[in-house]
Amino acid sequence: MHANDVSILATAVGPHLFWITSRAAGIAALVLASLSVCVGLLMGGRLLRAHRPDLRVAHEALSLATLAALVVHGLTLLGDGYLHPSLGDIAVPFLSGYKTFWTSLGIVAFWALLVLGLSYYARSRIGVQRWRKLHRFAALAWILGLAHSLGEGTDAGQAWFLAMIAIVAVPALGLLLARLRRGASVSAPSSRAADQAPVRQPSIAQ
Amino acid sequence: MSGAEIIEDFDCFGSRCSAVISGAGEVGSAQDAVAFVKRKLLGWHTRFSRFMADSELSRLNRDPREIVPVSPLMARFAQAVREAGSLSGGLVDATLVREIETAGYDGDLRDSLALASALALAPARRPASAAPARRWQQLEVDRAAGMLVRPAGLQLDSGGLAKGLFADVLGDALATHPSFAINCAGDLLVGGVARTMRPIRVQSPFDGRTLHTFELARTGVATSGIGRRSWLDRGGAPAHHLLDPASGRPAFTGIVQATALAPSALEAEIRAKAAVLSGPHSAPGWLTHGGVIVFDDGSHRVIGPAPVVTLAELARHTRPRPGSAQTIARAAGPAAA
Amino acid sequence: MRRRARRIRRAVVGLAVALFAATFLVVYVQLASGHDPALVANAAKRRAASPSVTSTEASAAESSTATSTRSEASTGSEESSSGASAVTTSQS
Numbered sequence: 001m002h003a004n005d006v007s008i009l010a011t012a013v014g015p016h017l018f019w020i021t022s023r024a025a026g027i028a029a030l031v032l033a034s035l036s037v038c039v040g041l042l043m044g045g046r047l048l049r050a051h052r053p054d055l056r057v058a059h060e061a062l063s064l065a066t067l068a069a070l071v072v073h074g075l076t077l078l079g080d081g082y083l084h085p086s087l088g089d090i091a092v093p094f095l096s097g098y099k100t101f102w103t104s105l106g107i108v109a110f111w112a113l114l115v116l117g118l119s120y121y122a123r124s125r126i127g128v129q130r131w132r133k134l135h136r137f138a139a140l141a142w143i144l145g146l147a148h149s150l151g152e153g154t155d156a157g158q159a160w161f162l163a164m165i166a167i168v169a170v171p172a173l174g175l176l177l178a179r180l181r182r183g184a185s186v187s188a189p190s191s192r193a194a195d196q197a198p199v200r201q202p203s204i205a206q
Numbered sequence: 207m208s209g210a211e212i213i214e215d216f217d218c219f220g221s222r223c224s225a226v227i228s229g230a231g232e233v234g235s236a237q238d239a240v241a242f243v244k245r246k247l248l249g250w251h252t253r254f255s256r257f258m259a260d261s262e263l264s265r266l267n268r269d270p271r272e273i274v275p276v277s278p279l280m281a282r283f284a285q286a287v288r289e290a291g292s293l294s295g296g297l298v299d300a301t302l303v304r305e306i307e308t309a310g311y312d313g314d315l316r317d318s319l320a321l322a323s324a325l326a327l328a329p330a331r332r333p334a335s336a337a338p339a340r341r342w343q344q345l346e347v348d349r350a351a352g353m354l355v356r357p358a359g360l361q362l363d364s365g366g367l368a369k370g371l372f373a374d375v376l377g378d379a380l381a382t383h384p385s386f387a388i389n390c391a392g393d394l395l396v397g398g399v400a401r402t403m404r405p406i407r408v409q410s411p412f413d414g415r416t417l418h419t420f421e422l423a424r425t426g427v428a429t430s431g432i433g434r435r436s437w438l439d440r441g442g443a444p445a446h447h448l449l450d451p452a453s454g455r456p457a458f459t460g461i462v463q464a465t466a467l468a469p470s471a472l473e474a475e476i477r478a479k480a481a482v483l484s485g486p487h488s489a490p491g492w493l494t495h496g497g498v499i500v501f502d503d504g505s506h507r508v509i510g511p512a513p514v515v516t517l518a519e520l521a522r523h524t525r526p527r528p529g530s531a532q533t534i535a536r537a538a539g540p541a542a543a
Numbered sequence: 544m545r546r547r548a549r550r551i552r553r554a555v556v557g558l559a560v561a562l563f564a565a566t567f568l569v570v571y572v573q574l575a576s577g578h579d580p581a582l583v584a585n586a587a588k589r590r591a592a593s594p595s596v597t598s599t600e601a602s603a604a605e606s607s608t609a610t611s612t613r614s615e616a617s618t619g620s621e622e623s624s625s626g627a628s629a630v631t632t633s634q635s
Contacts, residue, residue, distance in 0.1 A: 226628055226630060387627075391635045392633040394632050404628070407629055407632070408631075408632060409631060427632045433634060
């Protein structure tokens with residue numbers, strides 16, 4: 001190998017740090033989101049009931065980390081000298097004719113996650129029950145994000161990527177399916193009291 | 207996603223150029239973009255031709271001043287000359303204008319010679335090496351001020367470097383279109399947002415048959431070699447335009463043609479030339495992003511990236527779906543004209 | 544409880560950073576070494592059967608897994624399965 005080649009390679013990669021960062025942030029976001037979905041689903045289930053407070057903290061942290069990674073994923077694309085998208089290109093779905101369907105899917109997924117997630121902090125204003133009903137769609141948003149990465153992702157064909165995603169996404173999908181099946185047979189929402197804003201049940205004997 | 211392809215090919219740079227564009231983007235519709243490419247290339251041909259006495263390049267080469275004002279694209283070209291010299295260790299030397307003219311004017315008998323015949327009459331094969339003078343080191347470009355500093359008499363040869371550069375400049379302009387391919391007299395740049403896989407053929411310099419077809423979404427491609435034009439000089443020795451910088455004479459290294467892939471067309475051009483000039487032993491080392499080498503005896507070798515880790519190798523067996531996002535790194539883009 | 548919460552949050556942040564760093568490294572090395580699958584991808588042969596004559600002397604050490612050599616009379620503009628017209632590189 002020639003020493004010159006190293007400098008060529010270095011210059012070849014330099015302008016693409018934004019692009020690489022975006023890819024890395026996107027993949028990290030997908031993993032974090034998948035973990036968050038797992039934890040979120042476990043929270044509502046019967047399995048780890050004793051650990052629910054821990055799960056809630058973890059779910060919140062993972063969700064915020066996901067959102068942060070997604071913001072990095074989108075914003076760093078603005079710095080890519082090759083693609084040079086505009087703010088509208090990364091923030092508005094189906095805007096330009098030449099944008100791929102998968103990109104738009106990812107954009108929709110991001111906004112959905114942002115709204116469904118951050119609205120948690122305004123849930124008393126929205127109404128907790130309503131918020132909870134809406135929040136379930138976060139799982140759908142996650143699926144859209146998964147589709148985005150598989151359809152558009154540069155690394156989608158790579159074995160290391162598929163392995164990494166499979167490890168977190170398959171359990172999440174499994175839990176999601178289990179929950180959907182349970183939700184289909186049990187219609188009463190009364191068992192979900194645990195995650196509501198604290199409402200003290202009047203106790204007869206104090 | 208991409209519309210129908212608009213294709214236009216035309217004479218330029220003493221050869222054929224073409225633009226293949228599908229879909230609309232920043233430049234306009236595909237039709238607008240193709241017209242834009244044609245207009246630009248024909249304009250640059252006039253400005254950068256060594257054979258037109260009044261071209262910007264010829265005037266620059268004649269200019270007796272040491273510090274010369276130059277247009278942004280000319281400045282970028284001069285910088286490319288310097289980059290090519292430094293990256294190739296002096297093998298790719300675009301300052302050999304006088305030597306080329308000598309090799310070219312060595313005979314009135316300019317009957318074109320078949321490559322096989324040229325090879326039969328050629329001297330012993332030897333890898334090329336850098337000129338001791340390394341004149342390209344004396345080039346200094348101040349792009350901000352639009353000035354070129356060089357010793358008077360140092361002439362620049364547009365040749366392959368300019369074509370690679372032009373392809374890159376046009377590629378920058380077309381980056382927002384779904385799919386494009388610019389063919390600048392054999393130097394290609396392929397790209398587009400839709401990341402459509404495009405077949406890229408490499409031909410044999412002996413009989414024109416296709417030796418290999420790459421399918422890539424974004425890449426620069428360049429082919430360098432001694433087959434295109436060979437003739438006999440006055441002494442009866444075969445001659446062509448690819449010179450060994452050390453001797454100033456046409457190089458016969460054992461390789462007749464090399465095609466290089468690279469992030470930019472300019473880099474591909476540098477690698478392709480370096481590969482031909484360095485000879486059979488060192489040539490593969492220059493084709494770090496892949497390519498094809500054709501040897502004197504007509505055999506050829508396709509170079510792809512070597513497998514690095516087992517996982518990557520495994521991944522390569524996963525067939526990439528057409529349209530699946532594939533992108534490519536490109537070296538720093540050139541300035542607009 | 545508070546302390547546990549802080550620990551959990553810190554663990555998540557650590558995980559996020561580690562994920563990002565590891566992925567960044569993998570992608571960077573891939574791109575820098577020119578072995579990004581997106582950089583050079585010889586497509587699997589999707590076209591209809593065409594005579595395949597190998598005249599290459601690719602050594603085992605260097606030929607990529609996806610290398611294939613085909614000799615064919617070069618026809619006119621021929622489209623790939625994705626619809627893009629073929630282009631030919633030639634000596635400039």
